[in-house]
Amino acid sequence: MTFDYDLFVIGGGSGGVRAARISATHGAKVALAEEYRMGGTCVIRGCVPKKLMVFASTAPDAIEEARAYGWDASVGAFDWPRFRTALDAELDRLEAIYRRGQQNAGVTVYDQRATVAGPHEVRLADGTTVSAKHILVATGGRPFVPDFPGCDLVMTSNEVFKMERLPERILIVGGGYIACEFACILHGLGVKVTQFNRSPLLRGFDTEARDLIVDQMGARGIDIHTHVVITKIEKEGDELVVTCGDGREERFDAVLYATGRTPNTEGLGLETAGVKLGERGEVIVDEWSQTNVPSIFAVGDVTDRINLTPVAIREGHAFADTIFGGNARPSDHEMVASAVFTQPEFGTCGITEKEAEERGNTEIYVSTFKPMRSGFAGSDARVLMKLIVCRETRKVLGCHIVAPEAGEMIQMVAIAMKMGATKEQFDATCAVHPTMGEELVTMRNPARHY
Structure with a gap:
């Protein structure tokens, strides 16, 4: 049977654009449909604009700290319209990069909604129906608001x-x-x-x-x-x-x-095509991101596995390599680090202490202290470093950091954890002094056992 495309991707977010671009570089004829803006939740209305707002929101604390360090500093009122104008311009720039990446790879982009019309058919909003050997659903999620008056x-x-x-x-x-x-x-x-x-x-x-x-x-x-x-x-x-x-x-x-957020599958035609969905509307897939319909796959938040942008990107890349690149590899969801950009920031990887208690045979190493920088400025802020260790294998099973720039620290720690580093290997690493992160390699005695 001859198809219009080897692959049709529904959704232009992080997972969809990666899958489309890599598949095209492997020689596949690829199309992608996006009904809103290229880049998806992360780039347009999620991680990127949020992190830029985080940067903006920390300026008052930085000015206050500067005064404590001897600077004659002050901060005026925040100009939201000015910031928003600059933010919109940055998002436009990033969207253009995403679009250019698709075009340079030879992907045909449809700027309209697409739905699944069958195992090998996609229907576009303009009424056109196209065929594809493989269909990839990468429509992400949407915010959930409960139904109540108002x-x-x-x-x-x-x-x-x-x-x-x-x-x-x-x-x-x-x-x-x-x-x-x-x-x-x-x-x-x-x-x-x-x-x-x-x-x-x-x-x-x-x-x-x-x-x-x-x-x-x-x-x-x-x-x-x-x-x-x-x-x-x-x-x-x-x-x-x-x-x-x-x-x-x-x-x-x-x-x-x-x-909370809900998988974005409503009105997508998946049930008509025979694709099984979960209780929350998520697309049920196996380790290869394949649904129960062999020609239809799904990656990213729409599958409700690990709802993080880097995970969606890796799922999309693994899909492309498996189907079109001659390199079959499942998506890896083990030991995924993440960061919460609260103030203070939170970096986490691996199991929690509650999970360690349920698992047993674990040790908990904890250090809480007032960091040098904010302490000198008179702040009561505190930092937490925690390692969870298997008593038998000595591997570090969990790491939790509450501190400024915790996201940057957990990215580095996650490398060691992914490699299976033991507590003794952490201990054998010479500390960088004076830093907050040195506490991760200087905790000698466990605070608790399970």
């Missing part, structure tokens, strides 16, 4: 970057890393931030690390309330009146919901 009045992480002006008071609903990151960002930009969640913040992360982060978020002035349920939101003038389950009302200028 839910249409809130914004999500998709809209936060497009605000016309910063609110004076904002309520952030949610307790995951996205909610906590935006709480820290907006507080740093001068917004009065309140955060509500049904349960403790940063669930699923190491308890000791998350407790330190939440404590320091509160100490910075973020008003955190857990075990809160919102029943309705009403608009009165320029204010939003938020009613909680216990009957109390609070007023804000804006409400941001960051209550």
Whole structure:
């Protein structure tokens, strides 16, 4: 059978563009459809703009620290429109790079929505149907907002970057890393931030690390309330009146919901094509990113495996190498490091202490201290370094860092952990002094055993 394309990719995010470009360089005839902007959540409305906002939000602390170090320094008001204009220009630049990469590789790009019409068919929004030997679904995820009276009045992480002006008071609903990151960002930009969640913040992360982060978020002035349920939101003038389950009302200028994300499969035609979906709408795939329909594959957040940009990129690359590159390799989801860009920052890789306790036969090494830089400036901020070690193999199974630039540190530690480094090999590494990271190679006695 002759097909229009060897591969048709639905979704122009990190995983989709990598799969399309690598497949094309392997000699495949490839097309890709994206209905919004090339680059997906990460580049357009996620990691990249968020990290730039993190940089912007840390300026007041840097000025305060500069004064403690003897500088005559001050900071004025934050100019959100000026920053947003520069941010939009940077995102335009990055999108153009992504688009150029596809064009240079010979990928045909359709700037419109595409859905699956069958095991080998894709239907475009203009009514055109094209055939493909292989179809790759890389449509990512979307923010989830529960249905309640007034839910249409809130914004999500998709809209936060497009605000016309910063609110004076904002309520952030949610307790995951996205909610906590935006709480820290907006507080740093001068917004009065309140955060509500049904349960403790940063669930699923190491308890000791998350407790330190939440404590320091509160100490910075973020008003955190857990075990809160919102029943309705009403608009009165320029204010939003938020009613909680216990009957109390609070007023804000804006409400941001960051209550999780949902795989973006609605209306994609997958069920019609016979593709099995999970309870949350995720595409069910095997280790080769293949669905139960042999010609249809999926990578990235739409599969709800590990929802991180670098993971989607690796899944897309592995797919391309396997199908078109003559190098069959499954996606590797072991020992994946990640960072949470709260203030303080959090870097993590491997198992948590709770998981170590359930597993048994483990040792926990912990160091908490006041870092030199902020300590000299009179700050009460503290740093945490934690290693989780298998008592039998001596391998480092988990590392958790709460500290400035923790994301940079965990990237380096993850290399050693991926190689199977032992605690003794960490100990044999000479410390770099004076640094925060030296604590990772100087902890001699375990704080706890399981």
